[in-house]
Amino acid sequence: MAHRDSAALPTPQMEIDHVDLSFGGVRALLSVTFNIYPGSIQAIIGPNGAGKTSLLNCISGLYRPQRGQIRFESRNIIGLPPHQIARLGIARSFQNIELFRHMTVVDNLMLGRHIHMRSGIFSGGLYWGRAQREEVKHREFVEQVIDLLEIQSIRKKMVGALSYGLQKRVELGRALAMNPRLLLLDEPMAGMNTEEKEDMARFILDINEEYGTTIVLIEHDMGVVMDISDRVAVLEFGQLIAYGTPAEVRNDPKVIDAYLGREHALPLV
């Protein structure tokens, strides 16, 4: 994967502009400012409690920052409820799997299409006319996602019966089924073995290439982050301490101090 140059940046797809978030006395985010560029893969890294998930929650509308703006395609989305943000084309997966365990994989993915369904309660209830045509169209899209993520063999299985690695993949699939322009992934590789991580990294790259989806991911595995991201944002105690290409970030003394630790400096360079 070629890393794009810092120079000649396109118009940002999302601008995170001086975002402050605090819970009572705890200041989770402090004037965080950086851009997310269309079609790129960007990673957010940082030690536990640095505010990574909080930032994702602000973007997806679960938290409301006290100050600052988050502009998605030039429109401020702070204050919008999560379902409206989803409609704008921002989808996410969660750190802890949030799927319907007693539904099949296909049904879980079809739910991801729900925001695009237009038929009303009546024709939907009768599964007739437009509702039926719509269902077929959405199922086609879901099947493309199944093909991309290579989960054909578990299509009709209950999610609860699947292994952790596969559930993670299904969750990615559900987010993808929304056909988002921006995909937020909260630790998509947590708790996976090396093989599963490699697969997941490949799927993320495939999604990025096939659909041109912008991807923002939180990840702890530095190998993966450095390999697949175009740009990395580093948070520590709610502050953005570095932002740039993987090469720039890993040579940044502040990052080495704060996160990677001195002993990591050598092998990474």
Next chain:
Amino acid sequence: MIQIPETTLPRLLFQNAERFGNKVALREKDFGIWQTVTWRQFADHVRAFAMGLHALGVRRGDVIAIIGDNRPEWLYAEFAAQSIGAMSIGVYQDSVAEEVYYIVSAAEARVIVAEDQEQVDKIIEIWPRLNGVLKVIYYEPKGMRNYTQPYLAHFPSIEELGRAYDREHPGLFEAELAAGKPDDVAILSTTSGTTGKPKLAMLTHRNLISQGAGLLSVDPLTPDDEFVSFLPLAWVGEQMVTVAAGMQCGFTINFPESANTVQENIREIGPRVMFSPPRIWENMLSQVQVKIQDSTPLKRAIFEWAMKQGYEMADTRFGGRKPSLWLRLRYALARLLVFEMLKDHLGLRFLKRAYTGGAALGPDVFRFYHAIGVNLKQVYGQTESAGLSVIHRDGQIKFQTVGTPLPNTQIRIAENGEILVKSPSVFVGYYKNPEATAETLEDGWLHSGDAGYFDEDGHLIVIDRAKDVMTLPDGTKFSPQFIENKLKFSPYIKEAVVFGGDWPFVTAMINIDFANVGKWAEQSQISYTTYTDLAQKPQVYALIRKDVERANADLPPAARIRRFLLLHKELDADDGELTRTRKVRRRLVAQRYQEIVDALYSDQREFEIETTITYQDGRTALIKTRLRIEELGDPSTSTPMVAAREVTR
């Protein structure tokens, strides 16, 4: 004698397109739906791709290599090459880059058809060393967007090129198709290479067509029958059914959605005929055994009762006796309660016939399938005879034999006991290897390298590879494969390599079945980390010991296993220990594990070993392990064996 059409495989295909027109020729599950290709569309794709190849510069006598899972495009490419007088060679899709290089360069392939990103990456890796390859054509574009190598092309773009070329050169395709002769080489087929690097056997149209005709004359099929093509098309057995028999019969060929959905897809299609190597049948049986152990006591009891009836019925039929009315009644009940549902789950319910070939299948596995009512037949043949030359006939099935020769086929036993074959299906030689050809072909007789003999009914009995047959200390000849198959009947044993012959007694190196033993360990509350760790658990040794004792009980005392050990790693084709058709490369294994073999014959009970393993991505690693050797006692002193039998019962 049966009549063999004087034609070529692509001409058969175009005849079928005339004859069947819009009937379904191929089916492929994609996006969760069985997508169909009619005979007419099939022929059109072949014509377009053939002209595309011609436009690229592929000419009569050239070779194109195909690597990938079974898909319609695989067949389009093969028939397209043959239509313009070129040959195709299939490369096993799980081959590592080095193996691909060996085959592609040995065949001097002009065009490589590679399924997807995974296969294309292998070609890119070896590209600097390849000579004379014109194009690499992929048919699954996923992930290929950012590949800019000028030699890469997408399958439909070559078809498009071919259609334009076809318009500019009217009559060229018809002329090329008509110029093909039955004695032209149609495919190069890699031998499994149990003794060394694979060789490329040249099989002509006549070889394959007479093969298919012979098979269909023994076991007729109709154009309405269904077949699921899920084994590598690089394997001669798959070519034999899909291509050779398929084009002559016109049944529908179905391709599964992915490697993980094969079982499910077989069930959906309910094929009328299946041809698989023993491993597939063994795996299916292991699955059944494990699932039954998991089920409730009542279901288990019903299953066991039904199996008893099944075995009784199978044995009665094998013995050529007529089942009594009482047995027939009991069997009918067993069928109703268990077998029909079991077969339905395995996708075997509509099978007219099933074949096993490529290696010997253990008699116990064989009996199982007949007990549940699957008409499983043993066949015998090799790549060099285009797949098979000897086959069981309906109603004359004896599991220790491989049946009687096909029509037009002569089998002779040489003085040294080697099986010799002469038939229109015997190949014309190895590609660019006259020395090897001279060693194998003599006056039209194919030297199989297998030892065998005919029984009183004219059935051929194959003992083993002639080189592997061992002479026990008491002078009896014995096949290590027979003992290995006995062991592999156990769901917990995946692979076994038996040593004997040159040594004073018989020993075995065993690979546990990770999935099944792992499950057993979970249920028995034994914790483990890795394969190696699990294999060395004393409880696992005890579990396998029971199965070894069970196998021993049926063997003559001199052939009984005296010591065994559980290997710390799975034998793997990526390490060259198995062939791509998953046969053990016995000599290589004995060499590589020399230390282990020596230890088996020393007085050590425990020893340490270092091995290098190769990962999927080609990296290697060194692992160090302590291995334990289990002693079963001397079978000539009878006491321990009696004890062992009591355990088994």
